[in-house]
Amino acid sequence: MKKENEIIAKFTLFEQGTSWCSGKVGNLNFQAKLSDKKEDFGIQKSRVLKLSIWKNKTLETMRSFSDSCVIDYNKQWIHKVKKEYEEYFEAVMELINNNFK
Numbered sequence: 001m002k003k004e005n006e007i008i009a010k011f012t013l014f015e016q017g018t019s020w021c022s023g024k025v026g027n028l029n030f031q032a033k034l035s036d037k038k039e040d041f042g043i044q045k046s047r048v049l050k051l052s053i054w055k056n057k058t059l060e061t062m063r064s065f066s067d068s069c070v071i072d073y074n075k076q077w078i079h080k081v082k083k084e085y086e087e088y089f090e091a092v093m094e095l096i097n098n099n100f101k
Contacts, residue, residue: 009091011099023095025088028053028070032096041075048096050074053088 009025022031033050035042042048053071061068070085072078081089 007087007091009088009095011095021096023092025053025091025095028055028088030054030092032092034096034100043073043093046093046097047100048073048093051092053085053092 007026009023009030011021011023013023014021019034019036020031021034022029024030030051030053032048032052034047035049036047038045038047039049043051051071051073052065052069054065054069066072066078069079071081071089
């Protein structure tokens with residue numbers, strides 16, 4: 001059951017045969033690259049090898065995609081999860097982990 005003001009993540013694109021997925025989490029966007037299995041260098045030793053979460057408005061004003069991200073992981077942290085975005089990060093990780101075991 002959805003709690004009031006709960007951040008929800010959902011897929012907007014996940015094509016069969018590809019390791020990339022995209023979606024929305026609250027008012028932000030995300031894109032992730034997944035492995036077939038859990039990896040030591042994945043986020044929290046998960047299947048998530050790359051994860052970017054960004055604001056659309058920020059993307060339009062920044063010089064590079066990475067600069068527009070509020071969270072960015074590419075086998076290591078580029079932009080670590082700040083407290084204000086923890087719920088967004090947790091919602092995306094829950095969505096991915098619950099759909100791909």
